[in-house]
Amino acid sequence: MKIKHLLFGLLLAGTAAVAQKSKKEVLFTINDKPYYTDEFLRVYNKNLDLVKDESQKDLDQYLELFIGYKLKINKANKLGLENGQGYQNELKQYRGQLAKGYLSDSKVTKELVDEAYQRSLKEVRASHILFLVDENASPADTLKAYNQALDVYKKAVAGEDFGKLAEQYSQDPSAKDNKGDLGFFSAFRMVYPFESGAFKTKVGEISKPTRSRFGYHVIKTTDMRDNRGDISVAHIMILKPKTDDPAEAQKAKDKIFDIYNKLKQGENFESLAKQFSDDKSSSSKGGVLNRFGSGQLSSEEFENAAFALTKDKPLSEPVQSQFGWHIIKFIDRYPIKTYDEMKPELENKVSKDDRSRLITSALNEKLHKKYSVKRNDKVYKQVVAAVTEDYYKGEWETPDLKNFSGKLFSIKDKNVTGADFLTFILAQQKAGHTDKPIDKLVDRLYVKFVNDQLTAYYNDHLEAEFPEFAAVMDEYRDGLLLFDLMEKEIWERSKTDTLGLKSFYEANKAKYQWKSRVDIVLASSTNQDIIKKAQKFLKENQTADVIKEKLNTKDKVNVMTSSGVFEEGNDALPKNIQFKEGVSEVFKDGDYYFVAKVNKVLPAGAKTLDEAKGRVINDYQQYLEENWVKELKSEFTVKVNRDVFEKVKKEVKS
Structure with missing residues (x-):
């Protein structure tokens, strides 16, 4: 029920508004507040292919639903729900998520997504030798680590045993046990520079020192294989006991092995799954699960056992996972997902790992071209002089900011002062920057500060830059209000109104x-x-x-x-x-x-109220909502401009 009635607020397909032929006109008013044809048509066209209920495609019915939706928003505003802290926080969080698509360089993003997909088709095995050095280390310390890495690289290339070199020189603690071997991995499993070093190095060869945020790596690529793709299996599951009782654990184990023995005796897998599997979501289907790929389930033991199966060896022995015991039956294998299928997931991952730095650099370049920033060198020198050597010890404090109120630069109508930059420098102090001398450190921080200010200004003005962004934000803002209103007026009431629920159950007992x-x-x-x-x-x-x-x-x-x-x-x-x-x-x-x-x-x-409670509550919610809209029409004055609506209907039909 919630999904159906949040249709307008929460079905955000992200599509651009459909261009309208007619001019913007008032379609209806609620207490004299106008609602226009362009919004109605945009929402109607965007959701047309998503709704399955044919009645919602009928414009007269759709208008009634739309008016009901807007009545609820008016009620939410009347109750002041937009002032709630939870609402404000969630709206801010959503805007931040939506803005990410606008705060990137699409060309660079596409190149990185394309590269990630090509790498996801493979799994590479690599070993490494790590020389730790901080990202913000001094040039001298950075050069020292690089030279150490270069010396070991030369030893490895000369033929010395890579595993022994890893044991001797690597500052990765795990190297003592694994000799630097990291096993097989695909895209996004390692930091991006390391991943690139491994994938770009041919099997059997060794990379020159590769820099990541951890330091320098000498990488040896030892193997490469095709990604395993997806697999389809069925299983019979006996749940792990809820307590740590050894007797109950043994009972579960005995049961799964009893079933396994029956399978070996030639009994039917599907029949046994229906009778005995504790996974009720799959038992009625003979234990069949949805297809999955590596890492998609929360049990590595289950995945490895499943991928080990073949048409010639279609049945596993009992396999124990953190959830219980399983017997797995092979059904089919599928190749890795297509580019289009993986694209949204890849875009999300690209935005979250080290690749995002390349996207950020491209955006910064774009914003510097869009907004001309000219620095006031007099104010800048004043700021530089105010930062002392105490900064390296984490003891520096800002001077009186009133003395630094002069404009450092401007971004269109926004002035940024020296005091703003000093506040930023103070916030960066805890990062432990070590660049010397101090004026070089301030220079580097200034570049970051300007980039941050440009991005913030661009972000703050997305609604003005992109009408489709503003439209989606309006819809989501209303959707959140509607959700909070429904929670308050319908869903909570249906759970706490015991007398009303009981009365509804008695009147509709024949349904349960x-x-x-x-x-x-x-x-x-x-x-x-x-x-x-x-x-x-x-x-x-x-x-x-x-x-x-x-x-x-x-x-x-x-x-x-x-x-x-x-x-x-x-x-x-x-x-x-x-x-x-x-x-x-x-x-x-x-x-x-x-x-x-x-x-x-x-x-x-008849079921008792307790036995049917879930379904009764759901039906009671629907009943309350249907009557609630009627009450809202009495509380607010709705006037529909019928002439304008007839024009809309003709336009849609044409």
């Missing part, structure tokens, strides 16, 4: 019904004689555990059992089972023989 249910113990086997023995034990009131103990052996699982209350049509029940109390006759369903002990038959009937 159980099918027939059965409290049952069920035994299954591919061997009819075994099931007959199980039948005898059930008649003697033996428990399911006793039956398994008597009929199964260490080497062979002859019978499996399940018990509980099941509703008619449940996948765990055989299709032709009879809902009749007592021990059943032996019957067959597919490849399996079954016997059931029905402890109690629970007839079809």
Whole structure:
């Protein structure tokens, strides 16, 4: 329900507004506040292909929905919800996310995305020898680390054992154990300069010293292989016990191995998955999972076991993960995703790693061309003179900023003062800059300060620069208000209004019904004689555990059992089972023989409020909202300009 009724505020497809043929006119007013045709048509056209409900494509119906949406926004404003701290914080966060697409250089971004995709097609194996040096180290310290790296590079190229050199010289602590070997990795697994060094170095060759934010690396590329792509599998899962009880853990392990033994005996994987898998999201489908690639699941053990399977070896032994035990069945393999499929993900990753520095540099160059910045050298010299050697010790403090209020530079209508720059310099002190002499350090900080100011100004004026950015922000702003309003007026009320909920349930009780249910113990086997023995034990009131103990052996699982209350049509029940109390006759369903002990038959009937509560709350929310819009139309005055609306309808049809 939430998604449907947040349609206008939250379905932000990011598409540019569709150009309108007609001029902007007032379509309707709410308490004399106008709403225009251009916004209505933009939202209608943008969402036209997204809605599945045909009634929402009908313009008359759509107008009613749109007016209802705007009524809710007016109500939210009337209640002052836009002043809430949570709303303000979320709006700011969203704007920051949306602005990222505008605060980059598209050409450089595309080049980096293209490169990342080509690298993602492969996995490279590399070893390295690291010489640590800070990004802001002095030129002398940087040169010292480089020369150390160069000396070891020469030794490696001359034929000395790379692993031994890593053990002896590398300042990466792991080198003592792995001899510098980092295993296989693909794009985005390492810092960008290191990744580039590994991918650009041919297999078997050694790179010259490569600089990253950690220092200098000497890299040896030892292997390269194709990316594994995606795989499709099915699984049977037995959940890890919720407690650390060893007996329960052993019980889970025994159960998965019982199932595995039945599979080895030739029993059907899909049937066993339906009967016994604890993964209820896949058990009804025979254990089939959605396809996945390396790193997409949260269990490396599961992934590695799955990718080890083939058509010739389609079944794994029981595999333990942090979630429990699995038996995995191979279905199919798929090649790595296409460029278009991976593009959004790659763009996001590019923006977050060291590649972003290249994008930032390109943006800075663009902004320097867009906004002319001329420095006031008199004010700048005054600032430089105010920064002392105490800065290197982290003890420098700004002088009286009133004396530095002169304009250092301007960006269009915005003046930036010497005091602003000094405040920035103070904030940078904790970064531990070591550039010397002090005037060189201030020069470098000035470059960063100007770039930051240019970016901030550009960011602050995105709405004026890009109409589509302003439109999306307006929609999201309204969407957030609507969400907060719905939370306050509908969703919380439906959960806390116990009397109203109970009254709604009583009036609609016929909608919430159980099918027939059965409290049952069920035994299954591919061997009819075994099931007959199980039948005898059930008649003697033996428990399911006793039956398994008597009929199964260490080497062979002859019978499996399940018990509980099941509703008619449940996948765990055989299709032709009879809902009749007592021990059943032996019957067959597919490849399996079954016997059931029905402890109690629970007839079809109404669910209690507690049993149906989730669905009742959802229906009650819908009921409240439908009546709420009627109340809002009484609270606010709505006037629709019918002549203008008829023009809109003709335009859309044409």
